[in-house]
Amino acid sequence: MHRDTAILHAGYRDRESEGPFLYGPQFSSTYTAPGDPARHSLTYGRFQNPTWSAWEEALGVLEGGHAVAFASGMAAVAAVFGTTLKPGDAVVLPSDSYYTTRLLASSWLGAIGVDVRLAPTRDNAQAKALDGARLVWVETPTNPQLDVCSIRGLVDAARAKGVLVAVDNTTATAYLQQPLALGATYVVASDTKALTGHSDLVLGHVATADAERAAALRAWRTQHGSIPGPMEVWLAHRSLATLPLRLSQQCRSAQVLAEFLSSRSDVDAVFYPGVPSHPAHAIALEQMRGGFGPVVSFDLGTRERAERFLKSLAFVREATSFGGVHSTAERRARWGGDAIGEGFIRFSVGCEHTQDLMDDVARALVQRASPV
Numbered sequence: 001m002h003r004d005t006a007i008l009h010a011g012y013r014d015r016e017s018e019g020p021f022l023y024g025p026q027f028s029s030t031y032t033a034p035g036d037p038a039r040h041s042l043t044y045g046r047f048q049n050p051t052w053s054a055w056e057e058a059l060g061v062l063e064g065g066h067a068v069a070f071a072s073g074m075a076a077v078a079a080v081f082g083t084t085l086k087p088g089d090a091v092v093l094p095s096d097s098y099y100t101t102r103l104l105a106s107s108w109l110g111a112i113g114v115d116v117r118l119a120p121t122r123d124n125a126q127a128k129a130l131d132g133a134r135l136v137w138v139e140t141p142t143n144p145q146l147d148v149c150s151i152r153g154l155v156d157a158a159r160a161k162g163v164l165v166a167v168d169n170t171t172a173t174a175y176l177q178q179p180l181a182l183g184a185t186y187v188v189a190s191d192t193k194a195l196t197g198h199s200d201l202v203l204g205h206v207a208t209a210d211a212e213r214a215a216a217l218r219a220w221r222t223q224h225g226s227i228p229g230p231m232e233v234w235l236a237h238r239s240l241a242t243l244p245l246r247l248s249q250q251c252r253s254a255q256v257l258a259e260f261l262s263s264r265s266d267v268d269a270v271f272y273p274g275v276p277s278h279p280a281h282a283i284a285l286e287q288m289r290g291g292f293g294p295v296v297s298f299d300l301g302t303r304e305r306a307e308r309f310l311k312s313l314a315f316v317r318e319a320t321s322f323g324g325v326h327s328t329a330e331r332r333a334r335w336g337g338d339a340i341g342e343g344f345i346r347f348s349v350g351c352e353h354t355q356d357l358m359d360d361v362a363r364a365l366v367q368r369a370s371p372v
């Protein structure tokens, strides 16, 4: 069966079962469960929920492993940190990873005595910092600079030194990139982004091929209470069916946009793994399939030029986050925490018609030269 068809049916009830294809969200804090709790698969709302189970089954199909759903991408990140690291261990993080992941590592892990080492994503530089480490955290393409490293290369280097590998796959999603198949111990994602794609929920998940590691993640979720809401999970599952359609359109337009921006002399730099000028284009071609993701970053040089561009867009909204069906853009330096210029734009390509999107961007680029 083609992967797109498998995703469409993933986690749905089988065709022999009468009733809905997918049950609606189950809102239960407790379940009728007399006597020995071990006899029941459903007991208490923080322990189990049938809506999560269907979603996790679908995620398992997508990732090729056991999936555990969390309340947010950061809850998923924290669960991997918390179940793998203890005082005295060392973790290697990308110096250009999502800012909050670095912040969590320095504030929490640093405070409990974990050695937090940073190295750039570019040129697999993290491989040089692995000696004696317990975990290497990989993010590719990175948010927001879209740098790329070789997952297989880092997995091989980590395995040789007995280091676990976690890949934050948020920008690509499992549709475009499969870290577990490349040997990663864990794949982590913010499902707030392209995986669900409708800008209406916050969720995350972790997947692993190892059943014991999945059980440890589940126990962490139960004890820390980082559980997802059934309504969000049901919305996510409903949205998953269109993932191949959405992402194919988004990646097609993102590629056109990146090529267009690369051709313009008034754009200082373009960051997109799909263009040949990207320093790791060859690696991206090798480990991604079906496109290079919905995010295109570029630099307009100054804060003033970037703000004027954002103001001049007709339907692209100025908003943070990415991966949704509606295009958004923001001047990323407004948040701080990343080594980027004041004119750096992170543009998330939605499902609008490609020509409409290009017209909007082209008009805004020209207008930014004159007063708005």
Ligand code: PLP
Pocket (backbone or CB within 6 Å): 072, 073, 074, 075, 077, 098, 101, 139, 143, 168, 170, 171, 189, 190, 191, 192, 202, 203, 204, 321
């Ligand atoms: N990882 C990456 C790469 C992200 O971009 C984000 C959010 O932007 C997260 C993790 C955290 O996800 P969430 O906002 O769902 O907690």
